[in-house]
Amino acid sequence: MRTRTPGPVLPLDRVVSHTLSNGLRVRLLEERSAPTVSYYTFFQAGSRNERLGLTGISHLFEHMMFNGSSRYGPKEFDRVLEARGGTSNAYTSNDLTAYHDDAASDALQTIVDLESDRMRSLALTPETLEQERQVVKEERRLRTDNSIFGLMEEQLEALIFLSHPYRWPVIGWMEDIERITREDCLEYFRTYYAPGNAALYLVGDLDARGTLELVERHYGEIPAGPRPPPVATGEPPQRGERRAAIRFPAQAPALLVGWRAPEARSPDAPALDVLQTCLAVGESSRLRRRLVEEDEVAVSVSASYGWRIDAGVFLVFAEVAPGAKLRKVERGLEEEIARVAEEGVPAAELRRAQRLLRSSVLHELSTHNGVAHALGQAEALLGDWREAGRSLSQYEAVTARDVRRVAASWLDPTRRSVVVLEPEGAK
Amino acid sequence: MSDRIALPPVREERLENGLELVLARREGVPLCAVRLLVxxxxxxxxxxxHGLAHLVSQSARRGTARRSGREVDEEVEGLGAELGAGADEDASYVGLSAPSEFLPQLLDVVADVAANPVFPAAELSRIRRRExxxxxxxxxxxxxxxxxxxVAAVFGDHPYGHPVDGRARHLSACSRADVTGFHRRWFGPGNATLVIVGDLDLEAARALARRKLGRWRSAAAPAPELPPVAEPAREVLLVDRPDASQTQVRVAVxxxxxxxxxxxxxxxANAVFGGGFTSRLMEAVRVNRGLSYGVRSRFAASRAGGFFYVSSFTRNETAAELVDVLLSESARFREGGPSEEELLRTQNYLCGLYPLALETHDQVADKLAEIKLYGVGEEEVTGYRERVRxxxxxxxxxxxxxHFPVExxxxVAVGPAKLLRKPLARFGPVRLxxxxxxx
Structure with a gap:
């Protein structure tokens, strides 16, 4: 049914790439398919760059970025942007903090002005810090303290990592959120929000050359800033299974199993994505079929391999069917993973996973926002924005032998970490 | 910026058996969005x-005259797609996002699942247990x-008052005869619309749709009109979670x-009041008081009725303060309306961002399906900006x-009843x- 020969899904050769003298990296892609622009600012700073006592500062700081700068007062960032037909948001991860604005294309100049102003001269008042601290504590209560998966995931990371900063949650420990001072925030801003630690990704209905000049005019004078201190990334080898239990009011048990997996740059990363798809994407995936359909011991099962700068985590989460035994879920999972590690996957299953991954990449790249984010994520995690255009061919290159090898080497049962939810007193 | 919103040229047709066909070709990634709505x-x-329509849509994919449930899954996923099936209060859906080169095979599966499910007894029992x-x-x-x-409190005994995915007791009571009967009674080409949007050849897609669904025959009757929604009495509904450190709050009308x-x-009005980051509610709840991480309001509208609701959460100690702010902000808006500055900013916001709601094949297909289901016309999309302005x-x-909730x-509050009952009693009679x- 295809009506034309498709061009590359992501035209890397049309990306205009430039680094300003203060170190700010700028990548622009003109795409006229919709009359909008997507504008991402990536800072190479996340919970990975924190230390105990100040956990959660990256995320709390993300909130502070919406609270005023030298030329725009508190609350004005979103008001000005919305008045021009735009919207903004941000997220913080273990590795990075990303801010994005999506808007009608004629708002581009306004966005450059707003974004450069807060990078140059963020206002950090004691009042806004106290207000955001309360908001973040409420966010933590929502996503972690009152969420079964949130509690279990926090516990799992603390099991898998003994010394690496991935050990603590991105949102931070509650006591640390309470402890962070305005001085801590100022120091964080000076260190991590300098242009040399940042990159811009602009995709959409824009003129790349003209926009680059606009960016240069607005950001060019911001001083370069110091080089952020190196991250202490050591982690001792894991010698045996680690387990933890969480007692919490719930209707039924749940199981979360995780393994320390390689960093995103590893040549094994695409094969682990394929493995994850074979295990738990789609109704015909191995774990869904075994645990949900055949044994009926789980209500749902999902797997993920999150790409990170340092070691990633490969995890499997299952909600146990009420009345079923958690140990049956665990045994089923164990057997299915052992089977892939011993026998690998048949050719049809590999092709299925590759096609599902291709569809998922195409979906991601079907919006300006998706393209801008993919460029930024590739540069932040893989070291080069061009990697964003390579994921399709990397998945195509994965062989059945690769899938078997990564299952055997990374999902080793003697090096897994297990968190179980033990329901208590739920009515 | 042109004020008209461009939709791709839409080709519409009604087949002899009554099926409504809506096709649109768009540039973009080599995928096609397929939606069959009944x-x-x-x-x-x-x-x-309660939950029967949901159970029908979940179990229809578990076996047809030509394919077992496993074969449906393997065929669809083997071609790089994932089949979605579900229901809402007004319609049932089967859909997927197909790599363009596999559209013929995938449309065959979609048509098979919608028109020829056989509801194998063992599979039906299993899906019922899973649900x-x-x-x-x-x-x-x-x-x-x-x-x-x-939802239950707003709609009461109205047909919209029960959850789409049903209740355990009801689902367990649904027999195979209930399931096949529901399908026979309502699933037919005269009640159905097929939407395909994406990287396709319109003529070939039209011929394909006729081939796959043109012979679908059924005596299905059109759905009856539903009664209007009755006004519920003001009350506070408390769902007890003794160990929660946070209370979930809803106000609905x-x-x-x-x-x-x-x-x-x-x-x-909703966008000014509780839509985006700069809404009245966001300012009152999050910015000025730090009561919550999020608050929003929304009009949810279906064929026979709808409701307006405000949704937020806060620590248990401030639940009453939160409700108080939600109600007093409603009252303030009702008395004063939006300022000219708020109105203009919100109109610019809605108009500038509207193209983002139509950026992907899936979004366009969903929008076309929505237009057909509610009979609102394409002009609602193409003339969106004029209407907002x-x-x-x-x-x-x-x-x-x-519609705003004041009196x-x-x-609704979900949290520790012991802590909430007394402070919330001032808003109305409390019912656990x-x-x-x-x-």
């Missing part, structure tokens, strides 16, 4: 069988519990059906007068609702 949803669930087990886990999500309680002249004034401050205020509406009654 005008029969949970509002048609019989008494004592009942899933409902138990839902009780562990305070936000989902609050949403269910709010009946509003208008989807195809209503109030739709655009309500879109604008035509809304006045007085229009917004009129919407608020009719009216129900208040067992969580289990919601599933």
């Amino acid at each position: 005008r029969a949803g949970s509002a048609l669930d019989p008494d004592g069988r 009942v087990a899933g409902l138990a886990h839902l009780l562990d999500e305070p936000g989902a519990v609050a949403d269910r309680a709010a 009946p509003a208008f059906p989807r195809a209503s002249p109030e739709y655009f004034p309500a879109v604008v 035509a809304v006045t401050a007085a229009d917004c205020q009129a919407v608020a007068r009719r 009216r509406g129900v208040i 609702l067992p969580a289990k009654s919601l599933v």
Whole structure:
């Protein structure tokens, strides 16, 4: 049914790439398919760059970025942007903090002005810090303290990592959120929000050359800033299974199993994505079929391999069917993973996973926002924005032998970490 | 910026058997979005069988005259797609996003699942057990519990008043005869619309759709009209979670059906009041008081009726303060409406961002399906900006007068009853609702 020969899904050769003298990296892609622009600012700073006592500062700081700068007062960032037909948001991860604005294309100049102003001269008042601290504590209560998966995931990371900063949650420990001072925030801003630690990704209905000049005019004078201190990334080898239990009011048990997996740059990363798809994407995936359909011991099962700068985590989460035994879920999972590690996957299953991954990449790249984010994520995690255009061919290159090898080497049962939810007193 | 919103040229046709066909070719990624909608949803669930429409859509894919459930999954996923099936109060859906080169094979599966399911007894029993087990886990999500309680309270005994995914007791009571009967009664080409949007050749897609669905025959009847929604009495519904450190709050009130002249004034009024990051509610709840991480309001509109609701959460100690702010902000808006600055900013925001709601094949397909289901016309999309800009401050205020909860509406709180009962009593009579009654 295809009506034309498709061009590359992501035209890397049309990306205009430039680094300003203060170190700010700028990548622009003109795409006229919709009359909008997507504008991402990536800072190479996340919970990975924190230390105990100040956990959660990256995320709390993300909130502070919406609270005023030298030329725009508190609350004005979103008001000005919305008045021009735009919207903004941000997220913080273990590795990075990303801010994005999506808007009608004629708002581009306004966005450059707003974004450069807060990078140059963020206002950090004691009042806004106290207000955001309360908001973040409420966010933590929502996503972690009152969420079964949130509690279990926090516990799992603390099991898998003994010394690496991935050990603590991105949102931070509650006591640390309470402890962070305005001085801590100022120091964080000076260190991590300098242009040399940042990159811009602009995709959409824009003129790349003209926009680059606009960016240069607005950001060019911001001083370069110091080089952020190196991250202490050591982690001792894991010698045996680690387990933890969480007692919490719930209707039924749940199981979360995780393994320390390689960093995103590893040549094994695409094969682990394929493995994850074979295990738990789609109704015909191995774990869904075994645990949900055949044994009926789980209500749902999902797997993920999150790409990170340092070691990633490969995890499997299952909600146990009420009345079923958690140990049956665990045994089923164990057997299915052992089977892939011993026998690998048949050719049809590999092709299925590759096609599902291709569809998922195409979906991601079907919006300006998706393209801008993919460029930024590739540069932040893989070291080069061009990697964003390579994921399709990397998945195509994965062989059945690769899938078997990564299952055997990374999902080793003697090096897994297990968190179980033990329901208590739920009515 | 041109003020008209461009839709790709849409080709429409009604086949001899009554099936409505909507095709649109768009540039973009080499995928096609496919949606088959049938005008029969949970509002048609019989008494004592709440969740039947949902169960039909979940189990139809578990076996057809030509394929087992496993074969459906393997064929679809082997071609790089994932089949979605589900129901809402007004309709049932089968859909997927197909790599363009596999559209013929994938449309064959979609048509097969919608028109020829055989509901194998063993598979049906298994899906029923799975759905009942899933409902138990839902009780562990305070936000989902609050949403269910709010819908039940607003609509009461109306056909919209029960959850789409049903109740455990009802699902367990649904027999195979119930399931096949529902399918036979409502699933037919005369009740159905097929939408395909994406990287396709219109003529070839048209011929393909005729080939796959042109011979679908059924005596299915059109769905009956539903009664209007009755006004619930003001009360506070409390769902007890003794160990929660945070309370989920909803305030909800009946509003208008989807195809209503109030739709655009309500879109604008809601965006000012509780839509985006700079809304009145966000400012009052998050910015000025730090009570919550998030707060929002929304008009949800279906064929026969709709409701307006406000949704937020806060630590238990401040739950009453939060409700108080939500109600007093409603009152303030009702009395004063939006300022000219708020109105203009919100109109620019809605108009500037609207193209983002139509950026992907899936979004366009969903929008075309929505237009057909509610009979609102493409002009709602192409003339979106003119209609948003035509809304006045007085229009917004009129919407608020009719629908914002001040004295009216129900208040739902999910949290520790021991701490909440007393402080919330000042908003209305408090009734304790067992969580289990919601599933």
